[in-house]
Amino acid sequence: MNSEDIQKRLSELNAFILDSTRTVQNGEMVDLGDLDGEVASICDSIVTLPPEEALQIQPLMAEMIGHLEKLGEALHTYENERHSED
Numbered sequence: 001m002n003s004e005d006i007q008k009r010l011s012e013l014n015a016f017i018l019d020s021t022r023t024v025q026n027g028e029m030v031d032l033g034d035l036d037g038e039v040a041s042i043c044d045s046i047v048t049l050p051p052e053e054a055l056q057i058q059p060l061m062a063e064m065i066g067h068l069e070k071l072g073e074a075l076h077t078y079e080n081e082r083h084s085e086d
Contacts, residue, residue: 001045001048002053003049003053003056003057005045006042006045006049006057007057007060009038009042009045010042010057010060010061010063010064011060013038013039013064014060014064014067016035017035017067017068017071018067020032020071021070021074024071024075024078025074025077025078027081039064039068046061
């Protein structure tokens with residue numbers, strides 16, 4: 001997989017994570033299915049790139065990490081709200 005393919009997959013994954021976060025923030029469940037596997041697959045592909053190409057992907061990776069953190073926070077809030085309703 002070349003760097004353009006990886007950048008495309010990362011952009012698609014970032015969009016999915018953002019959509020998932022919004023869904024959870026709206027109080028709805030979301031199927032995160034193979035999110036871990038997809039992230040791992042992309043990371044595995046990045047480490048095979050030449051260093052200069054991998055460096056170009058760093059901003060998208062940082063963006064993905066930020067989105068994952070926000071998704072984690074949204075899931076935590078969702079879980080707390082569900083437990084407080086019980």
